[in-house]
Amino acid sequence: MLSHEESTILRKHREMAFAMPLESINPARIELFEAGVVQPYFERLRRDDPVHYTAHHEFGPYWSITKHADFLAVSADYAAFSSEGGVSIVSGGSIDGVFPMFMAMDPPDHAVRRRTVMPAFTGSAVDSLEHLIRKRAATILDSLPVGEEFDWMDRVAIELSSMTIATLFDFPQEHRRQVIHWLNCAISPIGANQLVKTHDEKVSVLTEFNNYFTTLWNRRVNAPPAGDLISLLAHGETTRAMGPKEFFGTIMLLIGAGQNTTQNAIGGSLLGLNLFPEEYKRLRADDSLVPEMISEAIRWQSPLAHARRTALVDTEIRGRKIRKGDKVILWFLSANHDEEIYPNPGNFEIGRKFSTIPTTFGHGIHRCVGNRLAEMQLRVLWEEILKRFPEIIVVEEPVRLPTTYIAGYRSMKTVIPTRKN
Numbered sequence: 001m002l003s004h005e006e007s008t009i010l011r012k013h014r015e016m017a018f019a020m021p022l023e024s025i026n027p028a029r030i031e032l033f034e035a036g037v038v039q040p041y042f043e044r045l046r047r048d049d050p051v052h053y054t055a056h057h058e059f060g061p062y063w064s065i066t067k068h069a070d071f072l073a074v075s076a077d078y079a080a081f082s083s084e085g086g087v088s089i090v091s092g093g094s095i096d097g098v099f100p101m102f103m104a105m106d107p108p109d110h111a112v113r114r115r116t117v118m119p120a121f122t123g124s125a126v127d128s129l130e131h132l133i134r135k136r137a138a139t140i141l142d143s144l145p146v147g148e149e150f151d152w153m154d155r156v157a158i159e160l161s162s163m164t165i166a167t168l169f170d171f172p173q174e175h176r177r178q179v180i181h182w183l184n185c186a187i188s189p190i191g192a193n194q195l196v197k198t199h200d201e202k203v204s205v206l207t208e209f210n211n212y213f214t215t216l217w218n219r220r221v222n223a224p225p226a227g228d229l230i231s232l233l234a235h236g237e238t239t240r241a242m243g244p245k246e247f248f249g250t251i252m253l254l255i256g257a258g259q260n261t262t263q264n265a266i267g268g269s270l271l272g273l274n275l276f277p278e279e280y281k282r283l284r285a286d287d288s289l290v291p292e293m294i295s296e297a298i299r300w301q302s303p304l305a306h307a308r309r310t311a312l313v314d315t316e317i318r319g320r321k322i323r324k325g326d327k328v329i330l331w332f333l334s335a336n337h338d339e340e341i342y343p344n345p346g347n348f349e350i351g352r353k354f355s356t357i358p359t360t361f362g363h364g365i366h367r368c369v370g371n372r373l374a375e376m377q378l379r380v381l382w383e384e385i386l387k388r389f390p391e392i393i394v395v396e397e398p399v400r401l402p403t404t405y406i407a408g409y410r411s412m413k414t415v416i417p418t419r420k421n
Contacts, residue, residue, distance in 0.1 A: 264408030268301025
């Protein structure tokens with residue numbers, strides 16, 4: 001059984017974070033995310049240096065925005081902090097820098113492209129999918145073994161969210177796992193222990209990925225307009241003339257945003273309930289708490305770890321002078337754990353009273369277009385879980401993703417002891 005009590009390694013990192021000189025703190029280290037020990041460093045920065053400068057990093061110096069109020073202010077000020085050129089800390093070769101996408105654009109280009117895909121994410125569009133998603137969730141849950149270990153991420157989180165992605169883009173369900181594999185390879189760093197081992201392998205994957213969706217584009221552009229995302233782009237007044245790179249970038253953005261946020265929030269919700277079993281008991285006793293649990297899960301987990309901005313002008317935040325051209329990192333993970341907004345932020349507390357909306361889905365013009373859909377999938381899944389299982393147990397620490405961009409999981413070993421009669 002997992003416990004929320006600090007592990008030895010987390011205590012060690014907390015001691016290190018609060019003992020080391022501020023100028024030595026570099027939160028954008030993959031090993032901190034992979035080990036699940038980055039939060040103590042953000043806690044130290046929020047207390048002692050909320051607008052923090054890291055002078056030395058493999059992708060160049062950067063500022064860390066760690067407080068909730070500053071996150072909102074920078075997110076809203078696109079005149080001073082630009083998304084152009086990429087929204088990841090990675091510079092020079094990141095997917096969002098090579099392939100234009102509207103998340104990495106400023107007005108007016110951002111707004112007109114965002115408007116084109118919005119019909120797929122309106123309240124009525126999301127509501128129309130609920131019955132289908134509930135049916136799929138029920139089928140997935142009914143297929144799970146009882147009394148045997150299985151990977152929650154593979155069997156549930158990735159499965160349900162990838163089915164929804166296939167529906168949104170209207171490509172065959174039997175291709176959904178291949179598409180998610182392409183996406184994961186596209187955003188993976190190159191290395192011996194990574195999904196792609198060489199530059200040539202990555203180019204090959206991207207080519208295959210691009211060719212698949214280019215074929216779908218060519219079909220949709222020559223067919224009557226429809227409601228799927230590719231058709232909306234192919235027939236949109238401002239997007240039908242997109243170049244190949246922007247089309248591919250937009251496809252990767254929409255798939256990645258929908259898949260990574262939802263699947264890792266599904267993982268995080270189960271992990272949080274296991275780490276705080278009294279909250280899990282409350283939920284099992286009262287399924288009307290599901291919406292409140294979902295709100296807490298997406299705050300506590302914060303699947304998107306950061307977003308990058310580039311300063312367009314010399315400016316100042318909390319007395320720190322940020323120069324034109326500086327890289328500014330908005331840390332979702334830290335803003336959603338700001339003690340001034342969320343007391344005891346490391347606790348998973350159903351019914352937490354929110355004085356302001358968590359930053360999980362962003363803020364301002366770049367707020368996620370699919371947040372309603374992500375929340376609906378989580379709600380429906382947990383409503384169906386509570387009908388079937390007295391408890392789902394995470395049996396050991398999950399394997400986390402080796403990236404500073406997505407706070408999520410490669411795998412999560414799980415056991416269902418019994419089903420409800």
